[in-house]
Amino acid sequence: MWFEKSVDDVIKETKTDIVNGLSTEEVEKRKVQYGLNQLQGKKRKTLLQLLFAQINDVLIYILLAAAVISVILDEPSDAIVIGIVVIINSVVGVIQESKAEKSLEALKKLSTPKAIVKRNGEMVEIPSEEIVPGDIIIIDAGRFIPCDIRLIETANLKIEESALTGESVPVDKDANVTLNAADTPLGDQKNMAFMSTLATYGRGIGIAVDTGMSTEIGKIAKMLDQQESELTPLQKKLAELGKILGFGAIIICIIMFVVGLLQGKEPMEMLLISISLAVAAIPEGMPAIVTIVLAIGVQRMIKENAIVRKLPAVETLGSVNIVCSDKTGTLTQNKMTVTKFYVDGVLSPVTALDLNNASHKLLLENMMLCNDATYTESSKTGDPTEIALLEMGAKFNVFQDEMQKQHSRVDEIPFESDRKLMTTVNKYGEEYYVMTKGAIDNLLKICTGAFINGKVVPLTDDIIANIMSSSNSMSDDALRVLGGAYKILPNTHVEIDTLEKDLIFIGLVGMIDPPREEVKDSIALCKSSGIKTIMITGDHKNTALAIAKELGIAEDESQAIFGSELDKMTDKELSAKIDNLRVFARVSPEHKVKIVKAFKAKGNIVSMTGDGVNDAPSLKMADIGVAMGITGTDVAKGASDMVLTDDNFSTIVSAIKEGRNIFNNIKKSILFLLSCNAGEIFALFFAILLGWAAPLKSIHILWVNLITDTLPALSLGVDPGDKDVMKEKPRDPKQSLFANGQGLSVILNGLLIGILTLAAFIIGAKVYTGHASLFPLFPPEDVMTEDALRHARTMAFVVLSVSQLFHSLNMRHPEKSIFQVGIFTNKYLIASVLLGIFLQDVVITVPILREVFDVFNLLPKDWLLVGALSIMPLVINEIIKLIRRITKKA
Known part of the structure; x- marks a missing residue:
């Protein structure tokens, strides 16, 4: 560790010359050995890699396979719709991913453009990237540190290191400090200066010991570079769900294909039916809906001051x-603020400061005149501690520029870290006031009197004990304590060495970076x-x-x-x-x-x-x-x-509240989509198991999944948030999306939608063929014409679509009735239900679309039948919720 080594050892190890610096030839050699003084990052992903990352998903593979088979079987419409789904999902993902993290690029920008170094016996200004280990670096106030430096000479040097160490005030640096503990924190390494920190006061000279990726900033860059982004809880759940749905779809397809062959059906026909089942099992719109709901959530968050x-x-x-x-x-x-002061033997909050009190006024003047910072409402420069003292005066309408004009500085002894004192001499009419401020221990050593209640009294042991008690009290509250003292001179003809002697103690101020x-x-x-x-x-x-x-x-x-x-x-x-x-x-x-x-x-x-x-x-x-x-x-x-x-830390709490509501909304959307897809699976599964013709075609299922389901799912995603959501404990990240009976609800509602879809299929077939008897449930194949099958599928298609639209109203709350939640509190959902019904009508009534979807133009009595069947999920769920509420009260 460089901070543990003496200056002589550092000079030997770096093979440098502190008088002349490095020669041009030596610099070139070291550039080859150490490289440029800049931060490196790993290669960014190409557009193709980003695109592949979006496609690399089990669900996408199954959809692409289904699209290929559809083309082979001369069903291009299915393949086109599937292709559109995959493209939209991939484009959204790539756009989001391409906003990749700029951490390392930002780190590189932190490197300062210029640095002053000794080269060939001369001081020259060079781009900081050209610095090599062994260079002699010159540091002055206001300049960023270009690399990690072992200081060899310092004069009141202070460096702002909060960006690197979290230290709230600039750190005093001392080249002569010897540190032996290997575990000394960065903030305590007084003989070191680190890349990208800022010198705020004084000056210094040091040897460049680490550059580029070897610096403390470079180590951070490596840590950022090595860390891989982890999946969020929802991403993990969706990934698991995707695998389950994917493998589930493959198993269902295989089972149905085998069942169909055993029933003597054509292999090609069964392959088409299997594709329909695969499509039914996968909620194609789910990834896009989750992304869109999250994006809408982002817009909400912006209003809460969170990007x-x-x-x-x-x-x-x-x-x-x-x-x-x-x-x-x-x-x-992140700004030092005076919170307490001590005068006349009393410790008080700064709000009690009274300018009509002589002691109060003198302490304030002492702190503002013995001060090298500058402060106005528009700008402030200097040490944060001194700025805090000027701000204290401004709060009481005492301003620095006016005071300096009234009491001009005629002499001074600058602050030094050894003395921990600063002294100025200021003109007060015909007299001159010596104003000294600094660490209380050092200040009391040069005081012989105290200014109490407007009078100068001898500094007794009792008074000192009282002062130290108040100082310790402020220190216990983590306040940084400064003391003030003065004396009056008849003229300025005084030896500088005697200015800081026989002073009169005024008081103390305590400051902190407040919450x-x-x-x-x-x-x-x-x-x-x-x-x-x-x-x-x-x-x-x-x-x-x-x-x-x-x-x-x-x-x-x-x-x-x-x-x-x-x-x-x-x-x-x-x-x-x-x-x-x-x-x-x-x-x-x-x-x-x-x-x-x-x-x-x-x-x-x-x-x-x-x-x-x-x-x-x-x-x-x-x-x-x-x-x-x-x-x-x-x-x-x-x-x-x-x-x-x-x-504002409080914004985090608002963001957490918003995040909880958004997750609940996403969960509603996902469960809604899954219950709808379960309905499609049940309808197809039971129909094929019973040896019936398929009640739905692949394009019907794709239409329902992409259009009819998507609009309500998106509307659920922007459902108004629960006002009491912060009364709940954080959800268990391991908790399944199907916890608290939600999985059973998905299955039961899916079963209900599937049964209603099959009921519409049966009724549609019987009504068209004239078979009104209950048994057999489905008309025999010899009386089933192509038109009869089309009519039956159309009835099933409409009931499947519209029943899901009505079911979306159930999803707003697991227990509250739609009337308790408020029918029109989510106007987007009502609009999506009405729009979904309208679009379904358009598909059936517009001739060109009717041909594409291979559907029948329903009669008014058909619409009445499908309407009655479609509203059943809402009615049944309302009854179940009512029973739950009654049972809960009982």
Whole structure:
């Protein structure tokens, strides 16, 4: 580890010259050895690979086989319709897949365009890609770090590392620090600077030790590159369902083909019937409907300030039971804010500050004048701690530019990390005030008095004890504490060494990166919904725990753990302890991935929120990664499934609610389609088993599956959400789509639709042929003309289609009546039922379509019969629901 080595050892290992830098010849050699200082990614999929990924499915293979056989048997209409289905499904999938993750591309963009290095004894500015290990890098404020650097010289250098480590404030760097612990977290490696972080203050010089994929950012890139996208719970269920339906269809086809041959039927005829059964068994529109419903859900989510990058993320949200959240910028505001102050022996909230009080006013002036940051409503630059002090003044209408004009700075002693103090000399009329601020321990050492209640008094032990007690109280609440002191000079003719002596203590301020105001309520709602909120941060343990307690995430210290402790744990030990942990502090990107994996290993559906580069691998590893849209880095957004446009943790809760409702709607659509397909299978299966002619042709089934079924299924997919959905616990991801009696409902409703379809087939045949007797149920073949069979199939075709349309009304709620739910609360569904009936009528009445579908133009009495049969699923289900409600009340 470079941070463990001395500067001399680093110089030897990198074979560099800290005075002259590398020579041009040496640079060229190292370029060959180490390559360019840029990030690499794996080769992206070609359009052909993306297309094959969409076609590589059991259901698609069966449909394609059916299409080929249809062409061979001179049934081109079937093949055309099947082809259209496959093409639409593939195109939708490819479009979605082609919006592939931009994580690595975004990582590459993070590399800075220029860097200052020593080459051939001169300082030159070069593209950062040309840096090689051993280069001497010059760092100054406002410049991004171009590679991983072992610092050899620093002067008040501060580097903003929140994107990499999660640290909420810039880190003080010191080239002379010696670190011996091999497990020192990134945030504590004070003698190192890392690629793509930002120098905010001071200057430094360092040796490039790692470039490109060897940097800490490069390691993150490798982690992103190596991770494979996992299927969501719904995708897994649909994949399993597809295999079951696919193999089920093949088995049914084989059975029916064999039964037909045993009955003495023609092989070609039975092959056509078998294809019809295969088509009936597969809900062709299901993949497209699920995709469309998810896409509609995405539009809904946008209104909730959430942009979904990957469609399945909508469904995944509904089953999330663990929300792992980064602290800085996600749970907190990502800006230091003064919350408390101490003057006159009293610790108070900052809202109590009174400018009419001399002590209050002097403390505020001290903090604003002894300050190098700049702040206006439109812009702010400088150290976040100093910006927070200026913001405190602005809240009380005391502004920096006015104060600086009134009390101009005439001298200063800059902040130094060794002293932990900063001093300015400001003009106050004819006098000059020395204003000093800094760490309380160092400040009290140079104070001899205290300003209390408008008077200067000696600094006694009691006063010091009171000051330290208040300071410790703020530190216990994870506040960063600064003290202020002053003295008055008659003129500026004073030795600089004496400025920071015999000062008068004024007071203290305490600041923190505060929680977002709305987050506490959102976390409470998560808890009531069975969702655990976990804080994962690069900050120190006491800071993280204080925020966690305030938000209701954790209750005591036993629920918090350091990242270094994770390194010492085996996966088994972590698994045993993880259920009780709520706060993970001082963690690295590898730790975050390990935490997410541990939660997932326990069967949880895990969401990870974050905004920094350090969050990217865990965002990708989680079941659903949620990035911040405003403060989030491009890398985090690229690795995520969803981006919050308002950076608000509460939006996640709204998204989870929406996700739960969308999953319920998808489930309604799938169960509706399956019950309809079950009806088709039962109708064909029993007809063939009884030796009847096939009651439906392949094109009839395709029409019903693609048109008549699809419209209601889509309408169910946009059903208004359940207002009480967040009162339910997260659903078990292992729970079947057919749990809670839904599987039985599919079979029974399928059986009912199948029986009604066969009843229409029988009635249609008897009415046309004039055979009114009940037995035999089906007219003998010798009296069955081609027209009679066409009439019977048309009746069956219409009943199959319209009964399914009415059945869609049953699917809105498993227990509530259609009248309780509200007939017109889903206007799309009512419109789809009416449109479906109209289209069915068009197919039968328009001559050219009648020929394509080989159907009969029904008479008014036929329509009355099919209407009566078709409404039966709705009537019977309403009766069953009524009985259930009565039984439940009893």
